[in-house]
Amino acid sequence: MGCGGHGGKAPWPHHVGREEIGRMITLYHCPDARSFRALWALHEIGLDYDLVLLPFPPRVHDRTYLDINPLGTIPFLIDGETVMSESAAIVEYLIARHAQSRLGVAIADADYGAYLNWLHFGEATLTFPQALVLRYTRLEPDRGLGAVAEDYVRWFHGRLRHVERALADGRPYLLGDRFTGADISVGYALLLATSLKLDDGFEPLTRALWLRLAERPAHRAARAAQKA
Numbered sequence: 001m002g003c004g005g006h007g008g009k010a011p012w013p014h015h016v017g018r019e020e021i022g023r024m025i026t027l028y029h030c031p032d033a034r035s036f037r038a039l040w041a042l043h044e045i046g047l048d049y050d051l052v053l054l055p056f057p058p059r060v061h062d063r064t065y066l067d068i069n070p071l072g073t074i075p076f077l078i079d080g081e082t083v084m085s086e087s088a089a090i091v092e093y094l095i096a097r098h099a100q101s102r103l104g105v106a107i108a109d110a111d112y113g114a115y116l117n118w119l120h121f122g123e124a125t126l127t128f129p130q131a132l133v134l135r136y137t138r139l140e141p142d143r144g145l146g147a148v149a150e151d152y153v154r155w156f157h158g159r160l161r162h163v164e165r166a167l168a169d170g171r172p173y174l175l176g177d178r179f180t181g182a183d184i185s186v187g188y189a190l191l192l193a194t195s196l197k198l199d200d201g202f203e204p205l206t207r208a209l210w211l212r213l214a215e216r217p218a219h220r221a222a223r224a225a226q227k228a
């Protein structure tokens, strides 16, 4: 399992070979890492893509990847001349370009701010603390920083209560009846929590959301695609 940016055109184009700038979207991915958000979004939208599977962490196990993405992190997405390395931004980008009315929220919609907030909450608030837990319990257990990991487990479970409160009115998804990119972003944080065995801290509505999201055909297809 793998997990721990910037985006736009510069500074990557000189690292990306001409042969890699094709019409097909290319996604660099490690199984169950944050790049899963992009993979899941590609399946929800129904886009064709090329998947490049890397060992985790690529900066250690595949140094040639640094020629593509000097940050060494995943995801990394190439779409023509556009290159991106932030998973929540990639979800927002793919949906805005290809499925805005189906999976996005329009700027004029009253829920637009909530949509963006959940998209970023999924990464900045719910995934960041788990990255510390992963690092100090799984990747670098000998550092003696287990107490930091314990603090951030509590921190994560505390922040997760915000999801439980949002679901208290019986809504099936974060923005109500409609599944959106916000559910992909937060849903990945729930996937990571499950793989880190932090899901014992899921409250009932959060657990039900996770099970609902994990049952989606596109989520299952993305899980299968990363095993190929």
Ligand SMILES: N[C@@H](CCC(=O)N[C@@H](CS)C(=O)NCC(=O)O)C(=O)O
Residues within 6 Å of the ligand: 002, 003, 004, 005, 033, 034, 035, 057, 058, 059, 072, 073, 074, 075, 085, 086, 087, 088, 123
């Ligand atoms: N905020 C970025 C974080 C990207 C990131 O740190 N990814 C992790 C995997 S989940 C990674 O590549 N870690 C490997 C490393 O830091 O060498 C995002 O949401 O995509």
